[in-house]
Amino acid sequence: MVLKLLSAINGGSEENQLESAAGISSKQLSRYLKEFIKDGLVGYAVSDGKTLVITEKGSRFLISYERVAASQAEHESPKGLLDLK
Known part of the structure; x- marks a missing residue:
C-alpha cells in the first residue's frame, strides 16, 4: 500500500x-497521509495547498522501496514440478 x-x-x-x-x-x-507528512515523505503543493506532492526524502524512499521489492521478486524460488508447497 505504501x-x-x-x-x-x-x-x-x-x-x-x-x-x-x-x-x-x-x-x-x-x-x-498523517504518517507520510510527519515523516517528511509528502507535503502539499505551495501553489494550491491541496495537491499532495512527494518530497525529496519521499522520492529517495520510493526508489529504495521499489529496489527492495524488485530484488525480492527476482529472488523468489522457482515454482514448478519440484515445488512442494
Whole structure:
C-alpha cells in the first residue's frame, strides 16, 4: 500500500483521487497521509495547498522501496514440478 500511495502522489494527486486509486477509505488514507507528512515523505503543493506532492526524502524512499521489492521478486524460488508447497 505504501508503494501504491507514494507512486500515486509522485504524479501529483489530491486526496480524493488517492482514495479511489488505492481503493481505501478516507479514514485509512488520512492515517497514511498523517504518517507520510510527519515523516517528511509528502507535503502539499505551495501553489494550491491541496495537491499532495512527494518530497525529496519521499522520492529517495520510493526508489529504495521499489529496489527492495524488485530484488525480492527476482529472488523468489522457482515454482514448478519440484515445488512442494
